[in-house]
Amino acid sequence: xxxxxxxxxxxxxxxxxxxxxxxxxxxxxxxxxxxxxxxxxxxxxxxxxxxxxxxxxxxxxxxxxxxxxxxxxxxxxxxxxxxxxxxxxxxxxxxxxxxxxxxxxxxxxxxxxxxxxxxxxxxxxxxxxxxxxxxxxxxxxxxxxxxxxxxxxxxxxxxxxxxxxxxxxxxxxxxxxxxxxxxxxxxxxxxxxxxxxxxxxxxxxxxxxxxxxxxxxxxxxxxxxxxxxxxxxxxxxxxxxxxxxxxxxxxxxxxxxxxxxxxxxxxxxxxxxxxxxxxxxxxxxxxxxxxxxxxxxxxxxxxxxxxxxxxxxxxxxxxxxxxxxxxxxxxxx
Amino acid sequence: xxxxxxxxxxxxxxxxxxxxxxxxxxxxxxxxxxxxxxxxxxxxxxxxxxxxxxxxxxxxxxxxxxxxxxxxxxxxxxxxxxxxxxxxxxxxxxxxxxxxxxxxxxxxxxxxxxxxxxxxxxxxxxxxxxxxxxxxxxxxxxxxxxxxxxxxxxxxxxxxxxxxxxxxxxxxxxxxxxxxxxxxxxxxxxxxxxxxxxxxxxxxxxxxxxxxxxxxxxxxxxxxxxxxxxxxxxxxxxxxxxxxxxxxxxxxxxxxxxxxxxxxxxxxxxxxxxxxxxxxxxxxxxxxxxxxxxxxxxxxxxxxxxxxxx
Numbered sequence: 001x002x003x004x005x006x007x008x009x010x011x012x013x014x015x016x017x018x019x020x021x022x023x024x025x026x027x028x029x030x031x032x033x034x035x036x037x038x039x040x041x042x043x044x045x046x047x048x049x050x051x052x053x054x055x056x057x058x059x060x061x062x063x064x065x066x067x068x069x070x071x072x073x074x075x076x077x078x079x080x081x082x083x084x085x086x087x088x089x090x091x092x093x094x095x096x097x098x099x100x101x102x103x104x105x106x107x108x109x110x111x112x113x114x115x116x117x118x119x120x121x122x123x124x125x126x127x128x129x130x131x132x133x134x135x136x137x138x139x140x141x142x143x144x145x146x147x148x149x150x151x152x153x154x155x156x157x158x159x160x161x162x163x164x165x166x167x168x169x170x171x172x173x174x175x176x177x178x179x180x181x182x183x184x185x186x187x188x189x190x191x192x193x194x195x196x197x198x199x200x201x202x203x204x205x206x207x208x209x210x211x212x213x214x215x216x217x218x219x220x221x222x223x224x225x226x227x228x229x230x231x232x233x234x235x236x237x238x239x240x241x242x243x244x245x246x247x248x249x250x251x252x253x254x255x256x257x258x259x260x261x262x263x264x265x266x267x268x269x270x271x272x273x274x275x276x277x278x279x280x281x282x283x284x285x286x287x288x289x290x291x292x293x294x295x296x297x298x299x300x301x302x303x304x305x306x307x308x309x310x311x312x313x314x315x316x317x318x319x320x321x322x323x324x325x326x327x328x329x330x331x332x333x
Numbered sequence: 334x335x336x337x338x339x340x341x342x343x344x345x346x347x348x349x350x351x352x353x354x355x356x357x358x359x360x361x362x363x364x365x366x367x368x369x370x371x372x373x374x375x376x377x378x379x380x381x382x383x384x385x386x387x388x389x390x391x392x393x394x395x396x397x398x399x400x401x402x403x404x405x406x407x408x409x410x411x412x413x414x415x416x417x418x419x420x421x422x423x424x425x426x427x428x429x430x431x432x433x434x435x436x437x438x439x440x441x442x443x444x445x446x447x448x449x450x451x452x453x454x455x456x457x458x459x460x461x462x463x464x465x466x467x468x469x470x471x472x473x474x475x476x477x478x479x480x481x482x483x484x485x486x487x488x489x490x491x492x493x494x495x496x497x498x499x500x501x502x503x504x505x506x507x508x509x510x511x512x513x514x515x516x517x518x519x520x521x522x523x524x525x526x527x528x529x530x531x532x533x534x535x536x537x538x539x540x541x542x543x544x545x546x547x548x549x550x551x552x553x554x555x556x557x558x559x560x561x562x563x564x565x566x567x568x569x570x571x572x573x574x575x576x577x578x579x580x581x582x583x584x585x586x587x588x589x590x591x592x593x594x595x596x597x598x599x600x601x602x603x604x605x606x607x608x609x610x611x612x613x614x615x616x617x618x619x620x621x622x623x624x625x626x627x628x629x630x631x632x633x634x635x636x637x638x639x640x641x642x643x
Binding site for chain 2: 062065067090091092094095098099101103106107108109110111113120121124125155157168171175
């Protein structure tokens with residue numbers, strides 16, 4: 001695997017204001033959907049981002065794309081800060097970074113034909129001159145994602161969920177991107193279709209040398225699909241490690257609890273379930289210190305005071321005070 | 334598609350039949366036309382009787398109705414009690430002016446409502462949105478006859494820019510169209526705004542943005558085209574009330590249309606003219622609704638006319 005860093009996210013923050021007052025101008029509070037998240041993606045790899053619903057995974061993805069404006073922080077694509085790009089630069093960057101949305105039913109314009117949906121980026125970015133050439137390119141893209149040529153003049157509603165997701169993928173590929181952010185691309189699909197779409201994504205990655213950021217709440221899918229995985233909790237990245245390292249031995253107590261919830265297909269294996277107490281706190285009023293401390297089975301005094309930073313632990317990253325000391329404490333529980 | 338149109342046409346005929354019953358019998362509750370005709374003098378009973386016979390009013394009501402229906406089937410709406418002119422000709426003559434006015438009203442409504450609604454939605458929560466909504470409210474709140482009189486006062490009497498009454502060229506259409514379209518534009522602007530907002534939050538809009546399209550392309554080509562679907566339905570339904578609204582506006586602007594003709598006819602108990610005018614308006618109404626239904630399938634590919642699922 002190539003080791004060149006293609007995308008780097010530095011201290012990314014996205015706060016959504018909660019407005020109130022008579023004129024709706026006063027900011028009463030902020031929802032910290034993404035709160036100081038940093039990570040990098042290497043060329044050709046697949047980075048998974050997992051976490052519960054509402055932990056800010058999708059917002060992170062959309063902020064990278066500038067579909068949502070970041071409150072603070074940098075997104076460096078090939079070393080260039082996207083958040084400060086001009087309109088013209090942004091247009092080109094849009095081509096390089098594409099997104100596949102979760103809901104294949106909502107993400108395609110119902111009034112456009114499949115051919116038009118896939119063709120539009122070709123026209124917009126001037127990737128293909130001439131009607132005939134564009135149509136050939138559209139057909140080629142459709143073939144690449146496993147759609148039949150005669151489907152070119154159909155509307156999205158005439159397709160099944162899996163096929164629609166294929167249209168979404170073809171549309172993203174039409175831009176000839178180097179990174180695709182896949183925002184829960186298979187969670188709206190039947191399990192049998194999920195693996196087809198995942199295999200398609202993997203084949204395309206090999207063929208076209210794509211880099212993926214794969215956002216999901218499905219831990220088994222992520223394990224199957226990703227090289228490295230970041231675990232998010234309440235808008236923060238709590239752990240980031242290679243797939244095998246993370247699944248074999250999660251460091252952060254939250255990651256550990258999360259992974260223990262994955263069903264294991266082995267009746268003989270005794271699995272200890274870590275049941276987390278309580279609910280996820282509101283992102284508008286996150287706990288002081290470590291966001292996870294009210295639910296953490298390993299809670300220490302410092303956890304409610306100081307926010308732990310994502311720090312390097314022998315090549316993997318974890319944000320937890322358990323690993324502050326030079327020697328790792330004995331783990332119980 | 335053909336099956337659908339045929340079914341709808343049959344349906345329309347039933348609707349028109351029901352309307353004909355209601356008009357026919359309800360106007361006969363308003364009083365005897367013959368007494369109105371002789372309102373000035375003291376006619377002899379024989380004279381009244383002979384006029385009745387002439388007009389066919391001596392027959393029992395059901396028979397009169399069947400005769401009316403039989404003639405209607407051949408588009409013969411009878412003759413005016415007053416002038417003796419064939420009603421079909423009279424109605425066709427005036428209908429052009431009325432339709433022109435109604436379309437003028439719709440055009441003005443769209444001309445105002447589309448930009449206001451789109452801007453309000455796109456600039457949601459800003460001053461633009463605020464004024465857009467205030468404007469909608471003002472548009473809805475004005476009675477159109479009052480607006481008509483005000484327009485005449487300002488633009489015809491004081492500024493003398495535009496003619497106040499009659500129809501003799503395109504400039505005569507402007508003021509009545511504005512008076513007629515204003516209320517509609519207020520409601521329409523709100524509908525466009527809410528429909529735009531609903532569509533702007535859809536994910537396909539994010540898809541369009543991620544394609545790197547310019548914002549106005551995203552708004553006009555992707556969002557607005559989808560937001561247009563409920564708008565067209567609404568306009569189709571409103572076209573009927575607009576035709577009704579022309580009755581008042583035609584009165585204010587002395588517009589030579591069907592509405593004014595019907596009002597005059599009601600004053601004179603001129604049964605055939607009332608019947609004929611209302612039936613024709615109803616027919617146009619039914620026809621417009623049919624066209625709206627057909628146009629759905631053209632605008633929204635998800636709807637296949639005829640209810641066939643895909």
